Amino acid sequence: MGHEDGTNWLLLLLERLRRAAAQLKVRPASDQDQAEYAAAVQLLELRVLALGGDEWRALAASGAVAAVVGFAVESVLEDPLSGFAVEAWAGALDALLARAKPAVGAAQHVPRLWDAAKQLARDRGGSNATLQAALTLLRVVLKRCPANVDCVPRQNLPHPVKTAAVAPRLAALELLPYLILQSHKYNEQQQQQQQQQYPQEERTGSPTPSSLLLPPPRPLLAAAWLDYLRKAVACPLPLVREKGVESLCVLLKGCVVPDTAQSTAMLDMMMRLAEGVGISCRLENDVGTAIGCLLAATQHGSDWTHFAAATDAEAADIIRHLFNPSAINHATQRVLSVAIGELLLQTVSLDSMERAVGCFLSCCSRSRTMTAGTCRPLLLGRCCFGRHA
Numbered sequence: 249m250g251h252e253d254g255t256n257w258l259l260l261l262l263e264r265l266r267r268a269a270a271q272l273k274v275r276p277a278s279d280q281d282q283a284e285y286a287a288a289v290q291l292l293e294l295r296v297l298a299l300g301g302d303e304w305r306a307l308a309a310s311g312a313v314a315a316v317v318g319f320a321v322e323s324v325l326e327d328p329l330s331g332f333a334v335e336a337w338a339g340a341l342d343a344l345l346a347r348a349k350p351a352v353g354a355a356q357h358v359p360r361l362w363d364a365a366k367q368l369a370r371d372r373g374g375s376n377a378t379l380q381a382a383l384t385l386l387r388v389v390l391k392r393c394p395a396n397v398d399c400v401p402r403q404n405l406p407h408p409v410k411t412a413a414v415a416p417r418l419a420a421l422e423l424l425p426y427l428i429l430q431s432h433k434y435n436e437q438q439q440q441q442q443q444q445q446y447p448q449e450e451r452t453g454s455p456t457p458s459s460l461l462l463p464p465p466r467p468l469l470a471a472a473w474l475d476y477l478r479k480a481v482a483c484p485l486p487l488v489r490e491k492g493v494e495s496l497c498v499l500l501k502g503c504v505v506p507d508t509a510q511s512t513a514m515l516d517m518m519m520r521l522a523e524g525v526g527i528s529c530r531l532e533n534d535v536g537t538a539i540g541c542l543l544a545a546t547q548h549g550s551d552w553t554h555f556a557a558a559t560d561a562e563a564a565d566i567i568r569h570l571f572n573p574s575a576i577n578h579a580t581q582r583v584l585s586v587a588i589g590e591l592l593l594q595t596v597s598l599d600s601m602e603r604a605v606g607c608f609l610s611c612c613s614r615s616r617t618m619t620a621g622t623c624r625p626l627l628l629g630r631c632c633f634g635r636h637a
Contacts, residue, residue: 257295258312262319264288269327276328285329289336292316296343304347313344314352321357324381325364331415334381338388345392355393361386362397366404369416376413379406383419390426394434399427401476408480408488421480421491424473425498432467466505474510481517486528489521493534500541511542515569518542522583523575536583539570540590547595552607556591563611571612 268285368379406416480492543556557563596604
């Protein structure tokens, strides 16, 4: 396939989308026009996923991909799109940016998306649909293109409880991990670029700054972010609670480092959810995963001298905190089984499995609130219950 033929379909599809967007400006409530627009975006995603290597390289070199990304950002911010159309763009852009190396300059759109989201979040009378769209596309772009985004969640994001519309709250919670993790990754990349520059300068006698010789620290969780998540997890709406816990899981699996006080606060949040009435299967799994990630972050070394702690006293405190016999029911048992499984999955090798299980049961035996006989079903329960879908 020639270069011109390989890009012609994308340019034709882009023109079709421009015409559909113009129709939506005239008839925004037309279900047929919304469906045609979303169908064109979905077709774009399917074509991109089906492209061979040579076809993709020709497409990426033509500039057509960058034009589509630019149109997507413009359309979600300015056109009256349905939520279905926005989600279609999220899938199509993710497919495009996943193959683009570098990601067709998509990071240049981060400031525009972020400025729009901040303004709409601040303006209570603004469009909730456009706010959701801006947050959704920003998440997709940040996922593939690390960028530094300066965010004060209390000021710049929809309130997880007080914002009237639910969709922008969910979009903000989906975006939250990428605001933290990708800003950290961007700073890491900047440091690596500086490190690559200094070897050449060393030949002229310029010393390398000590800050460039140290490995970059793992990302920390600022108090403002923890407060935002705490409000989401305490929200009366199950959808928001679930999304808050899911966001916390992504952060912890992304190697965010909570300090001791933050870990304790997060464990409290998760246990309150686990002990609550009517917890869903999905939330059980996510809460258990979050607890397991928190325990893994506090597991010092791989010798398993202490359970998820540095000392016997700290390990006993954790056992008492988590495994309270008066609060154990079928739901909490399933949650804690998932938590222990996640902890072992993250920290244990085949060689250390026996020591890890022995450490857990020994710590239970030394605790005044639990016995090894009471704790053992939690280990077995992980195998029986598994992860919920």
